[in-house]
Amino acid sequence: MVQQHYDQYTAQDQLVWKVLFDRQTALLHKRACSAFGQGLAAVGFHRNAIPNFEEVNQRLQKATGWQLEPVQGALNDADFFGLLAQRKFPATVWIRSMEQFDFIEEPDLFHGVFGHVPLLMDQAFADFLHFLGQVAARHLHDAVALQRLERLYGFTVQFGLVEERGETRMYGAGLLSSSGEIHHCISDVTRRHPFDLATVLHTPYSEAHLQEQYFVLNSWDQLTESVADLAALFSSGWQLQPVE
Numbered sequence: 001m002v003q004q005h006y007d008q009y010t011a012q013d014q015l016v017w018k019v020l021f022d023r024q025t026a027l028l029h030k031r032a033c034s035a036f037g038q039g040l041a042a043v044g045f046h047r048n049a050i051p052n053f054e055e056v057n058q059r060l061q062k063a064t065g066w067q068l069e070p071v072q073g074a075l076n077d078a079d080f081f082g083l084l085a086q087r088k089f090p091a092t093v094w095i096r097s098m099e100q101f102d103f104i105e106e107p108d109l110f111h112g113v114f115g116h117v118p119l120l121m122d123q124a125f126a127d128f129l130h131f132l133g134q135v136a137a138r139h140l141h142d143a144v145a146l147q148r149l150e151r152l153y154g155f156t157v158q159f160g161l162v163e164e165r166g167e168t169r170m171y172g173a174g175l176l177s178s179s180g181e182i183h184h185c186i187s188d189v190t191r192r193h194p195f196d197l198a199t200v201l202h203t204p205y206s207e208a209h210l211q212e213q214y215f216v217l218n219s220w221d222q223l224t225e226s227v228a229d230l231a232a233l234f235s236s237g238w239q240l241q242p243v244e
Contacts, residue, residue: 003052003070018047031169031186032171033171034164038122040118064120089116096108104115116173119173149230151200163218170182194215195215195216208225
């Protein structure tokens, strides 16, 4: 069982958190969705200290019934979606070094905690993620179904955009936690498409590079509807063809 040994974080670890926190909050001003700012304040994150998982879990549990599950690194699909189905979010306990400041190959604590937790304080978003985990848990031995679930997760939870009061805002954790992804997303050459479930399910997804395109929700209702629609397709015996 992995634990967060808080007293083992070094002064440099704390500095990395502080500098990343300051940079991202500045970049996200008027770019992040309202739920992110509200969740960031409600969960009590601040620049001066790496969050303590025990304290975070107390606030998360009270707000939406979720909690962080400490992990060492990336999980396989069965373990990852299985945790989501239990309202547990896998959060890496290590934080990047100064040498890895702008690029890491696997998600670290800053991505997992700063990027994901504020939205988990929002009941509607938290319920959507739980629903997604429950659907995935029923299809863990179906490689094609899992591929589509990963795409829905990737283009929403990781790199999603949403329309709020006539403005396009960021809510995906891969955007919220990465300056490079933010700058790439707001560039004039980046493609943005209205969110459409069928298109998302047939669009290749990878976290190995900056995203080639992003999908924009017209409202938060589309999130829950997308999982319900996908679950209905699976239940109907809809045959998904694998995509190269």
